[in-house]
Every structure is written in C-alpha cells, then in structure tokens.
Amino acid sequence: MNPEFDGDRIFSAAAHIDCILRFEAALARALARAGVMSSETAEGIEQICRIELFNIDDLQRDAIHAGTIATPLVQQLISRAPKASRLYVHWGATSQDAIDTALVLQMRTGLDALVADLHETADASAALAETHRRSVMPGRTLLQQAVPITFGLKAARWLGALARQTQALRTLRREALVLQFGGAAGTLAALGDVAPEIARLLGEELDLPVPDLPWHAERDRPATVVAALGVTAGVVAKIATDIVLMAQTEVAEVAEGLAVGKGISSAMPHKRNPVDATNAIAAARLAIGAVPVVLSAMPQEHERGAGGWQAEWTAIPDAFRHTLRAAAHARSAVAGLDVRPDQMRANLDRGAGALMAESLATALTGRVGRPEAQRIVMDLVESAFRHQIPFREAVSKDPAITEWLNPEALARALDPAAYLGSTNLLIDRALRSWRDLNQADQR
Amino acid sequence: MNPEFDGDRIFSAAAHIDCILRFEAALARALARAGVMSSETAEGIEQICRIELFNIDDLQRDAIHAGTIATPLVQQLISRAPKASRLYVHWGATSQDAIDTALVLQMRTGLDALVADLHETADASAALAETHRRSVMPGRTLLQQAVPITFGLKAARWLGALARQTQALRTLRREALVLQFGGAAGTLAALGDVAPEIARLLGEELDLPVPDLPWHAERDRPATVVAALGVTAGVVAKIATDIVLMAQTEVAEVAEGLAVGKGISSAMPHKRNPVDATNAIAAARLAIGAVPVVLSAMPQEHERGAGGWQAEWTAIPDAFRHTLRAAAHARSAVAGLDVRPDQMRANLDRGAGALMAESLATALTGRVGRPEAQRIVMDLVESAFRHQIPFREAVSKDPAITEWLNPEALARALDPAAYLGSTNLLIDRALRSWRDLNQADQR
Amino acid sequence: MNPEFDGDRIFSAAAHIDCILRFEAALARALARAGVMSSETAEGIEQICRIELFNIDDLQRDAIHAGTIATPLVQQLISRAPKASRLYVHWGATSQDAIDTALVLQMRTGLDALVADLHETADASAALAETHRRSVMPGRTLLQQAVPITFGLKAARWLGALARQTQALRTLRREALVLQFGGAAGTLAALGDVAPEIARLLGEELDLPVPDLPWHAERDRPATVVAALGVTAGVVAKIATDIVLMAQTEVAEVAEGLAVGKGISSAMPHKRNPVDATNAIAAARLAIGAVPVVLSAMPQEHERGAGGWQAEWTAIPDAFRHTLRAAAHARSAVAGLDVRPDQMRANLDRGAGALMAESLATALTGRVGRPEAQRIVMDLVESAFRHQIPFREAVSKDPAITEWLNPEALARALDPAAYLGSTNLLIDRALRSWRDLNQADQR
Amino acid sequence: MNPEFDGDRIFSAAAHIDCILRFEAALARALARAGVMSSETAEGIEQICRIELFNIDDLQRDAIHAGTIATPLVQQLISRAPKASRLYVHWGATSQDAIDTALVLQMRTGLDALVADLHETADASAALAETHRRSVMPGRTLLQQAVPITFGLKAARWLGALARQTQALRTLRREALVLQFGGAAGTLAALGDVAPEIARLLGEELDLPVPDLPWHAERDRPATVVAALGVTAGVVAKIATDIVLMAQTEVAEVAEGLAVGKGISSAMPHKRNPVDATNAIAAARLAIGAVPVVLSAMPQEHERGAGGWQAEWTAIPDAFRHTLRAAAHARSAVAGLDVRPDQMRANLDRGAGALMAESLATALTGRVGRPEAQRIVMDLVESAFRHQIPFREAVSKDPAITEWLNPEALARALDPAAYLGSTNLLIDRALRSWRDLNQADQR
Numbered sequence A, B, C, D: 001m002n003p004e005f006d007g008d009r010i011f012s013a014a015a016h017i018d019c020i021l022r023f024e025a026a027l028a029r030a031l032a033r034a035g036v037m038s039s040e041t042a043e044g045i046e047q048i049c050r051i052e053l054f055n056i057d058d059l060q061r062d063a064i065h066a067g068t069i070a071t072p073l074v075q076q077l078i079s080r081a082p083k084a085s086r087l088y089v090h091w092g093a094t095s096q097d098a099i100d101t102a103l104v105l106q107m108r109t110g111l112d113a114l115v116a117d118l119h120e121t122a123d124a125s126a127a128l129a130e131t132h133r134r135s136v137m138p139g140r141t142l143l144q145q146a147v148p149i150t151f152g153l154k155a156a157r158w159l160g161a162l163a164r165q166t167q168a169l170r171t172l173r174r175e176a177l178v179l180q181f182g183g184a185a186g187t188l189a190a191l192g193d194v195a196p197e198i199a200r201l202l203g204e205e206l207d208l209p210v211p212d213l214p215w216h217a218e219r220d221r222p223a224t225v226v227a228a229l230g231v232t233a234g235v236v237a238k239i240a241t242d243i244v245l246m247a248q249t250e251v252a253e254v255a256e257g258l259a260v261g262k263g264i265s266s267a268m269p270h271k272r273n274p275v276d277a278t279n280a281i282a283a284a285r286l287a288i289g290a291v292p293v294v295l296s297a298m299p300q301e302h303e304r305g306a307g308g309w310q311a312e313w314t315a316i317p318d319a320f321r322h323t324l325r326a327a328a329h330a331r332s333a334v335a336g337l338d339v340r341p342d343q344m345r346a347n348l349d350r351g352a353g354a355l356m357a358e359s360l361a362t363a364l365t366g367r368v369g370r371p372e373a374q375r376i377v378m379d380l381v382e383s384a385f386r387h388q389i390p391f392r393e394a395v396s397k398d399p400a401i402t403e404w405l406n407p408e409a410l411a412r413a414l415d416p417a418a419y420l421g422s423t424n425l426l427i428d429r430a431l432r433s434w435r436d437l438n439q440a441d442q443r
Helices: A006-010 A013-033 A039-046 A056-066 A070-080 A095-131 A151-175 A189-206 A220-246 A275-296 A308-335 A341-347 A354-368 A370-386 A391-397 A399-404 A407-413 A423-442 B006-010 B013-033 B039-046 B056-066 B070-080 B095-131 B151-175 B189-206 B220-246 B275-296 B308-335 B341-347 B354-368 B370-386 B391-397 B399-404 B407-413 B423-442 C006-010 C013-033 C039-046 C056-066 C070-080 C095-131 C151-175 C189-206 C220-246 C275-296 C308-335 C341-347 C354-368 C370-386 C391-397 C399-404 C407-413 C423-442 D006-010 D013-033 D039-046 D056-066 D070-080 D095-131 D151-175 D189-206 D220-246 D275-296 D308-335 D341-347 D354-368 D370-386 D391-397 D399-404 D407-413 D423-442
Strands: A136-141 A144-150 B136-141 B144-150 C136-141 C144-150 D136-141 D144-150
Touching: A006 A095, A006 A308, A013 A039, A013 A056, A013 A070, A013 A095, A013 A189, A056 A070, A056 C275, A070 A095, A095 A151, A095 A220, A095 A308, A095 A423, A136 A341, A144 A151, A144 A354, A144 A423, A151 A220, A151 A423, A151 B220, A189 B354, A220 A275, A220 A308, A220 B151, A220 B220, A220 B275, A275 A308, A275 B220, A275 B275, A275 C056, A275 C275, A275 C308, A275 D275, A308 C275, A354 A370, A354 A391, A354 A399, A354 A407, A354 B189, A370 A391, A370 A399, A391 A399, B006 B095, B006 B308, B013 B039, B013 B056, B013 B070, B013 B095, B013 B189, B056 B070, B056 D275, B070 B095, B095 B151, B095 B220, B095 B308, B095 B423, B136 B341, B144 B151, B144 B354, B144 B423, B151 B220, B151 B423, B220 B275, B220 B308, B275 B308, B275 C275, B275 D056, B275 D275, B275 D308, B308 D275, B354 B370, B354 B391, B354 B399, B354 B407, B370 B391, B370 B399, B391 B399, C006 C095, C006 C308, C013 C039, C013 C056, C013 C070, C013 C095, C013 C189, C056 C070, C070 C095, C095 C151, C095 C220, C095 C308, C095 C423, C136 C341, C144 C151, C144 C354, C144 C423, C151 C220, C151 C423, C151 D220, C189 D354, C220 C275, C220 C308, C220 D151, C220 D220, C220 D275, C275 C308, C275 D220, C275 D275, C354 C370, C354 C391, C354 C399, C354 C407, C354 D189, C370 C391, C370 C399, C391 C399, D006 D095, D006 D308, D013 D039, D013 D056, D013 D070, D013 D095, D013 D189, D056 D070, D070 D095, D095 D151, D095 D220, D095 D308, D095 D423, D136 D341, D144 D151, D144 D354, D144 D423, D151 D220, D151 D423, D220 D275, D220 D308, D275 D308, D354 D370, D354 D391, D354 D399, D354 D407, D370 D391, D370 D399, D391 D399
Parallel strands: none
Antiparallel strands: A136 A144, B136 B144, C136 C144, D136 D144
C-alpha cells in the first residue's frame, strides 16, 4: 500500500468499507424516498455511515469468521444506529449487494484514474510521434535489425494501442459497472412489491445503472473489466519493454529522465537504470496474474459462490492496483523520455548490412527479378559478414551491383531515410485518430 | 483434433495454411488491381493457392527451422508459380502479414461459430426460463439453502449472461478483427507510394477493415478477443457447474438428456453422468488457461517479438478450440436438459428450516422489529436442528409465533411459492431484452 | 494484512525490511570474522540494524524511485552508522544479495509455519480416518453416487495428500533455501580473494547453505518453492471442496464446527455456512494465481532481470500469504468438523440404485458372466428409475435375480457395508505411513 | 503434432491409447498370476491389446459422449476378445485406473526424454563454461552494463540451473509416478480379498510403485510433475532469453549456428534470426501456461472430479509437449552456439564507464573511504556522459584520481580482466558439481 499510487488508495481496505457505507446510506435514502421509512429514520442511518467511526482492523478480523466484511459492519451499524433507525439498517439487502456494489464504485473510480493515466501517456506518445517522425532508427524483428523505421512510427504505434485501451475502458465504465441489488438469493423477496422501485432509486442515488437481473453468481461484468485490465497491462508492458531494450548500454537510443534518487544502484554509483519501465513491467506481470484468477472464479455455484466470489475480493483490487501502478510508471517513463536521435542513426550502421539489404534487393528486383536480386544480396551479406567488412563497402565493390545500379541509385538504395515507405502517412493517421477521439470525447 | 467440433476444424493446421493461401491470393489480386502486375500474373499466383497442393506435415516441419510457416510456404509458392508470376509471389509482404491476417480470418469464422452456439444455448435458456418460471426450488448461497427461487429465474440469469456474451463477441468481430499488412517492419517500404492503396484493396478482397497502422508488435486486438473468450468460457462453465450440482444424486433436480453411449461408466452400468456439463467445465478451464499466455505474450519486442508472437500461434487456436468445445457441450447440456420440478419442490423441505426462515423473520419484523424477529427465528432454527424436528413443526408449536402470526399469516410465511419477490418481473426483463436484441440483430 | 494469520506477519513489509537488516548485520559480523573490519566496526553496524529505527512507509516510497528497497535502506544505514563503521555498511554486497537473502529467510519461516499447519490438519485427518473407518457413505464420481466407501477412507486420502506435502515442503526448506551473495553481477569482485570465505561465514551467521554460484538471474529455487505452494494450495482446496459439498443442505454429511460469529449470514439468521472451507478455497485460488507469475518471471535477463525479479517481490509473498491462509482455514475446518454418520448412511439409499448396482453385478457375474450380469443390472436400474420405485424393491421382485441369487446372497449384495473392498487395509496403510513419517522426523 | 519432437510422439492420442492397452494387458497378466483367470484367458486379452487394431479417430469421437476414452476402448476390447476372455477384460478396474496409469507411463517416458535433453544442454553449457572461462564480457543488470564477468560464468550459471532440474526431474520420476488402481471409487471392492495382491502384481508388470492409496481425486503427484515442468520451462527460457539478447544486432556476442533453411526471413534474405531460442521461449510460455490449469484443477470432487480431471487429459500432455519442445530448441541453440569473444571484449568499452566504475570506486575506497570514492566516481561518470568522452579518458585526466592512484594502479582498476573476483572459482564449483552428479548417476 503506497498512497503515491491511485490504485493503492482506491482499493485500500478502508476505501472498500467506505464504499459499503455509501451503499448503506444510499439504500436508506432510497427506502425513505420509496416511503418504506421516514426521512428521519434514513438520516439516522446516514449519519453513522462514516468511515471514521469504524476500526478497519477489527472489521477485517471479524470478517474472516463471519464470511464477509458486510456482516460485522452491518452489525456495528445496527448497534450504533439510533433506536428508531436500527430496524431499517441494510433493509432488504444481502451482504453481497453491499460488497459487490461497493466494489463497482471502487472500479468506477479506478477506471477513471486509469483512463486519465493512459491519456497522459498517449499525449506524450503523440508528442514523440510528431517530434521524431523523421528520427530514423533500425526497425527490429526478433531483436535483429530488419529495415529502417523512425522513432516517431514506434511512438505512433504506442499511441494507437493506448488510444484503443482508453476507448475500451471508457466503454466498460459505461456498460459493465451496474448496481448489485437482489437480496438473499436474488429475488428481492424481503422488499415485497416495492422492490423494483427501490432498486431504481438506489441506482439513482449511486449514479449506477440498474441491470435486468441481479448478478450474484453471474460474474461476466467484473471479469470483463479485469480481462481488459490485463490487456491494458500488456499494452503498457510492451511500451516499457521497448524502452528497456532501447535503453540498453549497447543500444543507448533512449534513457529515462533523471529524478532525485531514481534508478541509482547501491553498488554501482553510475548506473542509470530504467527504473520506471522496469517497475511497469513488474506491475504488469502482477496485473496479468490476476486475470486467470478472476476468470477461473467465474463458475460460481447456484445463487452465490463458495470460494470463487471470495477470491474476487482480493484478485479484483490486485488487478486494479497493479495495472494502475504499471500505467503510472509507464506514464512517467514515456513523459520524461530522453531520446537520442544521433545514437539511433549511429545504430543504423551496425550489423552486417541487414538493415539495407531489403532496400537493395528491392532496387535490384526491377532489374533482375526477385529471386536473382535476393540471391545477389544474400551473397553480399554473407560475404560482408565473413570478411568482416562493412556491408556498404562490400556492396560498392561488387560488380553485379555496379552493373545494375548507377551510383545515384545505389546511394539511394543504401540510404535508410529513403527507405521509410508509408511511415509518415501512418504517423499522420495515428495522430489524427487520437485528435478525433479527443474531440469526440469533449462533445 | 475432433472434426465434430467447429473449433477443431477452424483452427486445424490445414485451415491455417489455407487462410495464408487466401491472403497470398488476395494480395495478388490487390496488386493486379493496383496495376503492380497484370491480372494474368495474379491468376498465375491464385491458381496455386490451393491447400490440396501442399503437404501439411512437411510445411510444419520446415516451419520449425525457418521460424515461421509462411517462409517455407512462400518458397513453395515461388517454386510452383508460373515463371511470369514467380517474381510477384508475396510481393511487399512479410511472413507476419500473412500469418496474422490468416489468424484473423480464422478468428472471424471462430467467432461466428461461437456466437451461433451461444445463441442456441441462450434460446434454450429462454425457453427454460419461460417454462419453469413457477418451478419453485431452493435458492442456494455457499451451497446452503437460503430462500426460494424458481428454476426459471436461474435459467433467466443464464440467459442474461449468454446474451451479454453474444453481444460482446459480435462487437469484437466487428472492431477487433482487422487486416495485418506492413511489410518487414511495418513501414510498407517495399511497395513504395502505392502501398496504402494496395492495403485498401487487400482489405476489400478479404472483407477486413484496414487499421491506421500495422500491429505487428501491438497485440491488444487479438489479446482482447482471447480475453473475451476467457469470459465466455467462464459464463459457460457457470451454467455447467449449476447443472453438475443440480444433477447430484442427492439433489436430482436435473439430468442430462440421454443419448446413445452417453455418460455410461465402464464399471458402473447404471450411472447417468453429466458428461456434457463435465466436458464443458474441462474445456472452459483449458480455454481460460490460454488467456494469461496471450496476455503475458503482449510485450513483444520492437517491431516483431521473439517468443511472444510465436506463442500466440498455439495459444490463440487453443483458446478458440477449447471455448468452442465448452460452448458446444453447454449447448447440448442445456438444450437436452431433463428438469424435475417435483424434485425441486421436494428439496424445499430439506434443511433445518433455513429456506423459510427469512420469510418468517420478514413476517415477524412488522410486528416485533427486526432484531427481535431475527432472534425468535434463529432460536427456532437452532431448536429444530437440535431436536431433529422439521422447522415447520417447531414453528407451529412456538408460542411466540402463534402470538404474533395468525394461522393464515403463518401458512403464508412458510409457503415458498409466496416468497418469490420480484422473480417474475426479473424473468420478464431477461426475456424481453433477449427478444429486443434479436430483433435489433435482424434489422 | 491480518495479524491473525502467520503469513500476513511473516511477509509484511516490515518483516522484509527486518530480514534485510538481519542480512546487513550478519554481513558485518562475517566481515569482522574474516578480518576485513574490526569487531567494533561490525558492532557499530549491528546496533543500527534494528527495524524500529526505520520508517517503513518512507522506505517503501523511496524504493519506488530507487528501484529496490535495499538502496534507500542502505543509504539510511550509512547515514546512521557511527563514523568508523560507515565505510563498511553493505560492503561487497549488492541490493539483490540483501533482498533475495531476506526473502529466503522469510520463506524459511513461512515454510515452517505452513508445515506446522499441514501437520495439524494431517493429525486431525488421521483421527477422522480412525474414528470413521466404518462410517459407510456414498462414494461419488462426477458427483453421482457410485459405490460405497467409508468417511474414514476419504479422510485417509486427505491424510495421504497432506503427508506428502509436509514431506515435499520439508525437503525444499532444506535444499532450496540458500544464501544469495554475489555482488554487483555475481562475481564477488568487490571483495577480492577473501570473498568465498566471507560467503561461508555469512551463510554460517544466517544458518543458510552457500550454493556453488550466486543465483541472481537463475530463479529455479524460489520458483520451485512457489510451485510447491501451488500444489499445497490445491491439496488444501480439495479437502475444502469435499467439505463444502458434504455440507450442502441436501447432503448434510458434515458441518463446520460453530464458533462465535462464524458463518452467520446478515440476511439469513439461521444459515450455517462452511466459512472456513469457503475461505480456504478462495485463498487457494489466489495462491495458485501467484504460481504462473513467478514461473513466467523466470527468464530474467543477463545478470539481473528488469521486471521479472521485481514481480517476485510481490508474487512470492502473495503465494505464501494465500497458501498459509488456505492452510489455516483448512486446519480449522477439518479439526472442528462435525461429522454425521447417520446422514451418511441415510444418503446411501438415495439414487436409483446406482450405489449397489456394481455390487449386484459383481455377485451375478460369477453366475452369468459379466456382459449378462451388467445387462440384467442396467435393466433393473432403468426400470427402478422409470417406475420411480426403490432399486432394492425392483431387485427383490426380479425373477432373473431370484433365479441366480438366494436371499442371503442378495441381501449381502445389497449391503453397502459388505461392499467396501480393501477400505480397511487402505486406511491402515495411510495411518501407518503417517506414523512412520513422524517417527522418522523425531529421530 | 510434429514427430520430430519427442513430446509430440510420446503424448499423441495414439500413444495414450497404446498405454491404456498396456495397462489392460498387464492387468490380465496380473489377474492370471493371482489365479483369478487362466493364463490362456489372459493371453486372449493380451493379443488384442495392440494399437493397430483400433481406429484412433473413432475412439476419440466416442470418448466425447462416453465421458472417457477408456469406456469405448474397453467396449471394443470386449467385443474383440475371444469368448472365454471377454468376461475378464478390464476386470475390477475403472476407467480412471486405465487412463491415469496410462498417463503415468507416458509421463515416465516424457521425463526420460526431457532429462536426456537437459543433460545434453548441460554438457554443452559445461563445455562453454570451460572454453570461455576467460572470455571477458559485460555483466548486465537491468540490461545495463554493470561490472565485467566472463561468458564462462554465464554458461556455468546455465549449467547449475540445468543440473538442478535434471536432479529434480529424476527424483520425481522415481517418487511421483505410481500405479493408479482402485476400482469404481477407490475401494477395489469388485476384486474382493485378492485386490491388494493384484495391485502388487500389476505394479510389477508395469514396473510402477504401488502407493498406499488410490489417488483418483488426490492429484498432488501429477500436479507436482507439471509444476516441475513449469520450472524447467523457466530455466530453459532464461537461457534462450540470454541468447536472444546477446544475439541482438547491436550486441552480437553470439549467433545461433547455421543450419539449412534455419532462421531465414521471407522478406529479408540476410537476417540470421535466433530461431531456436525464439522457439524455446514460445514453447516455454505455453508450458508455463499449462501449470495453473493443472493446479486449479486439483480440487476434484469426492472420489472423481467433474471437469478438473478431464482438463488434465489435455493440460498434462500440453505441459510435456511444450516443455520438451522448449528443451529441444534450447539444446540446439546452446550446442550450436557461435560465440564471439572479440565482440564481447569490444562491448566492454561501450557505455559511459559504468562497467569499470565499481572497480575504480573499490580501488579508491581504500584511500578515501567509500562515500568519497563513490562521489568521485559518480562525478566522473556524469562528466564523461555529459561531455560525450570515453570514461577511461575522463578518468585519466582527473586530478583527484591521479592524486590517489598511480598509473599502474589506475590501469589495473580500469582493466576488466582484473576485476573478475571469484569468477574462476565459481566456474570450477559448477563444473565439479556436474561431474560429481554424473558419476553418482553412473554408480
């Protein structure tokens, strides 16, 4: 639990209890509005629904024996309530109504915080995509240099993935977070005919949609949210992985921004570790670890599960806390990224010619056909590698090449900046989509 | 691999290669339409893009050394192509373009098959919800009888979850399945200025949307699909779990329909095992197991991952195959379900009165207040349990009860069918939503 | 964090820091014993290695930026140390040496606590196996009654699995928990020639074996421990699952012992929920969820991983905390189990004869051959089921049966207590092995 | 399914059926030896227990409806058996006895194949450790250069982890693979008093230990094996990850050996992809993915699980197949590794002095104390980085350095080969342990 992180606050034990109290207070107001009790009675309940009246540790301990945290909490509410209100505490509800709705309220805050973080990282990525749209660097497949790209294109791809996640999470916030209210086994029997109206009012009080049915044992909604967190964690970890790899001593294309005390090794006073990216990867691994726990817990027995539901109490907060940590670290890494276009350019000359081989083969293909072009280039790559001479040099000396390509065509075929294909267009598209998305959100 | 299952066919090795061939043929047509080659040349390629020309086992073996299955396949295409077409095979594309797009095509077919299965199961659930809307049975929390529900309500909850999944999967089919086309490192460099037009035509040929950017190392789209399969598997396993539990010898509220040879134990000639539900649970566990593999594989390095992408080749088909198996078994179990309302009603009398205790407490609450009502009822439950007498009998003899409730009120308080709350309304809602959804789909 | 649970204490943030301080103090003593510093200097370090001198929250916050918690802790140690000792704080060590060794110390305590818990549960299971060796009950496959067993046999099987786990965990405590000490990249370069001797002394101080090599990026040892915790969690959850199923209202063969406030539902005053078993299942799911996180984190880069190692800091404590919770709940459930042999016996008559069908078929087989015997019995089962009459009755009226079996043989063939096979012998074996194991441990 | 891989053969559907047939044949022999049937009758069974008599696809299809593959197989055996033997086919056994024992037989072969693979990789690592014990290279933490190591040390660490896994797997082969034989619900009731003797003989026939108790629903043994496979996969993936990282174009310290068609990109004719290491990582991810499936499936209900056991049928073979693939690829990568000590040495000069900073600080510490030494070195690192000059140059010009270190001491402080600490000793230890292990195995 580290209050520096949104997720640690939003999903603390105290925050959960606070949200249960919000449920109980809202239920009292809804019952009063529906005429089940007087508004004075409801006020009697509301006034004790304050987190500072309760001892979190005691409640947690009692919860273990009672089976849920709502049980001892409701008992304490009853004992603290004014005599006239006592009868109406938690009226018609079951523990699961309170706990699930509380978790939904926490998830709503959690998704908002997460979207905000991703949005900032996306903005920072968009800025990098624009600034570095012409910063040529090696494109790498299987960690081998392949053909040139620009760092702007890489950042645009980060942007695209982040933008898709902000959209996905916003949709879930709207559709997957609904009121839980069904009573002991989901029939709302204890409330009689007024039950649907109370559900409606309770949803209104908490600003939550009322679903067709209670969902005590149908966990697809929270599972879908957690699964989306897993995807978000994966997106964030991909960016962090790229940063760690580009930050390698031998690659040195980026470094994380310096901050006081950041990334300093105890044994090595000089190292500039990619601490944020590393932390983001670690947190993402933990977030992803929560996904199968929640999915495996879905087959909950009958009208309330024995084990699966209870596992969610830890696994869902874990999923949020770790994803929020991962996102915060990724934001910090991307926003403060120290980019080194010179080093990117320098790296283009590493390798035995791999990087411009496709370009050269493409140039030759028009003259000699693809199979022959590939044969010529492959021979050159092997020869450059065998004789330990630069590919560029091997090429310029080769009679087959000079026969087919004049010096200008050859120079062009070997210029990384001239072999970027649709890079610019792709960056434009990603930036435009992000702008459109933001404008749509503001409308 | 069992051809009885859609997923086993759609995600066989041969089907994958077939989809790669569809990609290569479509690429040839797109290149011809863009004027890069003549339509004769394209036809020369198309005519060899037929699965029956290739030896699947050989290709799989060669794939291991080449790194991808597209490499030996393209080599064979080149060697089989008419001389004039040879040069243009796989032009401008990279292995990953072919493999990813092929997988997208398979996923599209897979999602269609899955939605069709879920739709049938939802229809069968809707029929059960309607037929059994008054079949009273015990509602159970933590596998203990709690308050009465009807089997129709349980089936309506299944329906709700299935309906939400069909919607979620349909949305993904529309939004997450897009063309992959970027060339060696996602710049489309080998195709020059005509690249975006070729991408557009290729998308048209395959009826796939063209995304802003290639997504060689940004795997959120397939990961989102697989995560949704995990949720679907969970939904299906929940239904199957309910069936297995209701089918227990001691509960006997449902049985799976009989089919020749189905569920016959080798040692016990008489047992009627819930084979479909069991198989559904097993397959769902396997499907869920594929989710973290795909999520963990998301942080793919630079422009093409080394290990993460390759793991998807097995994990994504696994996720589909297992989810499709789970869905097929669930469909069979639900559609053929043998429901026994008499046994459900008989089970209402089991237990030490737990089932009607809340009802009785609710009836008493209006007279004596909730704490007192609960105290009276808890004493009765304990006493009935201690003296091993039916709760009903203990209640009718208790002076506190007879003081507060007249015989009619008491009979009503102990009648399960009179304590169903909003059950009917909830079933109506679920059925109406399903009808609305289907009508919207048909428009 | 609930101090009622061993795991929550042993794996708290404070406990981790305390173990790092133990490492630093032990290192100082080892350096003094090796003559690298005076014993006064070492005492200067030892006296500040006290947890109460440090602010846990501050250290955790600083850890996020520094990359490890050891970095700010060592900085604070240096600033608090007497001037003469300052130079020697953390001498020759790297953060990972301190953190990994601290975790090893915590794991040692954790394994001891876990083995103690499992041992108690095994003892309780052994007592149940002895007491109930003749308590006949239905054996169930796929949750259908199959043939009779005794509850003692079920408890003996629990015992067997628990015994195997105590052995496995004891072996790991001895073999997998070793000192981590290698310096910045595992060469011990900063300590010169005296390094191996210091490692030996440090191991002695902490009572930890010194391995051949540092293991900064070879994580098989902790991964093996966590994997074993996953198996332990599975064993415990199996027992808890059996209890939840036997405790079902309709089965009622066991109930969890009553304790104040335990398992009381907020809405239903009467329910006796299997709270311990439910909590054990939930905790086991969470423990198992940590296993793939730790396994997936194993491929750590070069000499220290970026992301994988850091994920262990949360996942390993999680694995222990959840397994210890699961084990504690299982112990409580088994030790206090309320067993109802009468109900077990009563359940034997449920079902359409499935339970004694094999017995009857076996009795007939000697007379008419297996195929015919099975055919006769299957017909009887189906007929009893179709006519809704007890199997026993259907059998006694059947001419084929009375032709082949005399009344005495028939009675025997239908007596569950006479069809228990090797049950007694199997229970004896399990009890004897447990006794032998305990005697071997005491020697 | 690729027959090139051991695991694909050992865990094919046909191989599983073959092992079930081995079980049935052995059971017949055991029954004959125990006097339950004549040896002619047993021979009648044995002679039809041949895989070539059965249609695998048909059996798999029938298995889906029957619930297990043993059911239709036994039915076919009965119908094919000579009349006199028909009665005794599968006598006293249950489907699970046959299936579990068959899986145990497959696991035994699988573990042997895996140990053999790991052994070869360990031998190859040992050779690398010896050959390159003085091949100095950068040690890297968080992918940043830290202090020098040798490639021999890295290989020795691989060796250590591989050696530990061969030991762990050998132990499991001996202890975790036991006969399954219990009859319908684990009481061996159908066999009467002779049951224990038949179990003993059956174990003898199959060369499998007979455990105290059947383990139909106690799955700790197979779960422990699968968990160990997960650890093995992690060990193998760590080695493969190191290779992929060292093979990066910008690092170029190793390359995978060339083989025909290996690692050739379809678009880039020149690239030398680390195909084996990539495949090993992918397979390891898949193997690890099977672990939580098997662990989660452990809580199997009562005497035979509904869903968990059935999930094992796919997940356990998956775990073996993927681990065996990972191990085979790792063996190929390590055994054929092309190591480039010159490039390792060249890389030592990359980075802003990080690599020798600790060495320099250590040299200075004796003169000025650690805090001052670290301050001086950190300033130099920052200054070298800021002015973009080599660290070596910055150091040699610094007056603080030249004041405290004479040229010889300075040269030594900056010589990577002189700052290797206990590297040699550590390599020796790893090699000696491996030799000792092998000698112990041969005795």
